[in-house]
Amino acid sequence: xxxxxxxxxxxxxxxxxxxxxGLALLLVxxxxxxxxxxxxxxYGFFLVSGFQVPALSLLSSMQFxxxxxxxxTAAELLGTEMAHGTLPTILLRPVTRPNWLAAKLIVxxxxxxxxxxxxxxxxxxxxVPFGFGAFFGGTGLGEAGLLGQGxxxxxxxxxxxxxGYALAALALVPIGMLxxxxxxxxxxxxxxxxxxxxxLIFMQLLVVFPSLEPFLLTTQLxxxxxxxxxxxxVMALIALYGALFSALAVVLFERKDF
Amino acid sequence: xxxPAIATDALTKTYGTRSVxxxxxxxxxxxxxxxxxxxxxxGKTTVIRLVAGLxxxxxxxxxxxxxxxxxxxxxxxxxxxxxxxxxxxxxxxxGRANLRLHADLAGGVEPGRIDEVLRLMELDDAADRKVGVxxxxxxxxLGVAAAVLTRPQVLILDEPASGMDPLSLHLVHSVLRQAxxxxxxxxxxxxxxDEVVAxxxxxxxLEEGALIDEVNLFDRRERFRARVTDLAAGVRALEAQPEAxxxxxxxxxxxxxxxxxxxxxxxxSTILAEAGVGVLEMNRDVFDLRAYYRERVSAERARRTGQxxxxxxxxxxxxxxxxxA
Numbered sequence: 001x002x003x004x005x006x007x008x009x010x011x012x013x014x015x016x017x018x019x020x021x022g023l024a025l026l027l028v029x030x031x032x033x034x035x036x037x038x039x040x041x042x043y044g045f046f047l048v049s050g051f052q053v054p055a056l057s058l059l060s061s062m063q064f065x066x067x068x069x070x071x072x073t074a075a076e077l078l079g080t081e082m083a084h085g086t087l088p089t090i091l092l093r094p095v096t097r098p099n100w101l102a103a104k105l106i107v108x109x110x111x112x113x114x115x116x117x118x119x120x121x122x123x124x125x126x127x128v129p130f131g132f133g134a135f136f137g138g139t140g141l142g143e144a145g146l147l148g149q150g151x152x153x154x155x156x157x158x159x160x161x162x163x164g165y166a167l168a169a170l171a172l173v174p175i176g177m178l179x180x181x182x183x184x185x186x187x188x189x190x191x192x193x194x195x196x197x198x199x200l201i202f203m204q205l206l207v208v209f210p211s212l213e214p215f216l217l218t219t220q221l222x223x224x225x226x227x228x229x230x231x232x233x234v235m236a237l238i239a240l241y242g243a244l245f246s247a248l249a250v251v252l253f254e255r256k257d258f
Numbered sequence: 259x260x261x262p263a264i265a266t267d268a269l270t271k272t273y274g275t276r277s278v279x280x281x282x283x284x285x286x287x288x289x290x291x292x293x294x295x296x297x298x299x300x301g302k303t304t305v306i307r308l309v310a311g312l313x314x315x316x317x318x319x320x321x322x323x324x325x326x327x328x329x330x331x332x333x334x335x336x337x338x339x340x341x342x343x344x345x346x347x348x349x350x351x352x353g354r355a356n357l358r359l360h361a362d363l364a365g366g367v368e369p370g371r372i373d374e375v376l377r378l379m380e381l382d383d384a385a386d387r388k389v390g391v392x393x394x395x396x397x398x399x400l401g402v403a404a405a406v407l408t409r410p411q412v413l414i415l416d417e418p419a420s421g422m423d424p425l426s427l428h429l430v431h432s433v434l435r436q437a438x439x440x441x442x443x444x445x446x447x448x449x450x451x452d453e454v455v456a457x458x459x460x461x462x463x464l465e466e467g468a469l470i471d472e473v474n475l476f477d478r479r480e481r482f483r484a485r486v487t488d489l490a491a492g493v494r495a496l497e498a499q500p501e502a503x504x505x506x507x508x509x510x511x512x513x514x515x516x517x518x519x520x521x522x523x524x525x526x527s528t529i530l531a532e533a534g535v536g537v538l539e540m541n542r543d544v545f546d547l548r549a550y551y552r553e554r555v556s557a558e559r560a561r562r563t564g565q566x567x568x569x570x571x572x573x574x575x576x577x578x579x580x581x582x583a
Binding site: 004005008084085086088089091092094095257 | 312
């Protein structure tokens with residue numbers, strides 16, 4: 001049953017307005033940033049390689065735009081079922097509620113990876129005029145930042161970018177789960193997305209408690225720049241958030257009246 | 259005794275301090291069409307959702323084919339339902355694609371079944387159009403098509419007549435009637451008392467979440483009344499022939515009886531004549547559900563109002579008319 005449900009949910013994902021709008025935005029975004037006239041004034045560097053464009057895209061979108069897109073899409077994936085009235089209709093079939101929600105959770109977990117893959121490709125495409133040869137400096141997604149530690153080959157640069165984007169996608173997964181959880185609670189897409197954003201903003205304010213900061217969900221949004229020695233810890237924390245939000249969503253959904 | 263297709267025991271649903279359904283017990287047997295009627299807010303839709311397993315009872319039990327639908331989701335393979343009015347489908351998919359999706363979720367249907375139900379509901383021409391452009395009536399017909407798609411043993415429909423023109427309504431009624439004749443148990447909620455009288459077997463009248471009356475329409479539909487020369491002798495004669503008459507009683511100045519079949523109706527005159535009872539006039543006893551419904555709901559409201567007034571006055575705690583029927 002799960003493969004059928006997953007196929008259904010993936011087909012629905014593609015039809016969501018937020019997905020189409022978000023993906024279109026992410027296709028355009030790297031071009032705007034890579035060639036923006038004020039980039040030196042804002043970020044204090046010049047691009048010397050096409051491999052630096054993906055980092056620039058991620059740096060400028062990871063704190064707000066990407067979490068927003070993931071939160072809205074996750075909320076819409078469940079919220080449209082309520083708006084169309086299809087949720088009760090589907091639940092009348094011999095589908096268990098946990099299975100049905102699990103299919104949605106899996107798709108919500110996959111979405112940041114699909115989204116960032118497209119974002120990466122668009123960023124690389126925008127970087128073509130800067131070239132993809134070996135260069136002095138860093139990609140911005142490795143431990144040495146944009147300055148780097150000497151000459152970086154194309155292969156090393158690509159590996160750094162792939163790692164950074166994979167970690168960034170992973171960090172967005174719990175945000176999707178949180179949004180789905182809030183949508184289950186409020187039973188509408190707008191409520192789910194707004195509650196998620198409010199939670200993220202609140203968490204960002206909690207940096208005034210230094211002992212809490214390493215554990216905050218919002219801190220994990222910088223996972224793409226995590227040193228290799230801390231990657232496992234960060235991944236475990238992200239997995240814990242994801243598992244907690246998913247489990248809560250399933251438990252609440254299981255007892256909801258429709 | 260066979261397992262009822264749908265059974266509830268003291269079904270109760272409470273939201274906060276407000277009871278939406280109170281101690282509702284009923285049974286629907288295979289082949290029966292059971293209707294829930296009542297004013298707006300009487301709890302019909304909540305009962306439908308509780309029985310369909312979409313909502314959880316605060317107390318009491320629901321059984322579909324003897325099983326709790328929450329604990330045994332597989333029992334939903336034998337359940338077809340329309341719980342939204344109009345029926346809800348993915349608007350960006352065609353009617354056919356929506357039915358295919360339902361078939362997949364139900365574990366599949368035999369080849370050609372989707373085309374068959376589309377034809378049955380006269381939607382074959384619109385099958386490949388997106389549901390978003392369907393009229394209300396077309397969506398409702400597609401809802402019935404989805405409900406009967408898997409040839410379920412239990413059909414549950416909330417307001418199946420909603421948004422339908424008379425022809426569509428007739429079509430849906432004939433499909434539901436046929437399903438019942440094939441042994442499917444049908445539970446529906448409606449405001450259309452004419453459709454209830456036309457083909458339902460029993461009707462439950464709900465008011466404020468409680469069952470105030472259950473009427474066996476099968477008996478009512480098949481009832482006859484006769485003016486005869488000797489009422490007592492007539493009743494005795496008919497009661498002595500249980501193979502021809504299931505029920506005989508005196509109502510006012512008339513003899514009321516229920517023949518076992520249309521053929522037995524002819525025998526009634528003979529039985530009465532042989533008992534020396536002359537038949538002056540004989541007619542079908544038309545049951546006016548609309549009037550009966552109005553009378554029962556008004557009486558229940560008066561009873562509750564009386565109870566409320568008495569309680570507010572603080573002089574009495576009893577009811578004006580006693581308990582519900």
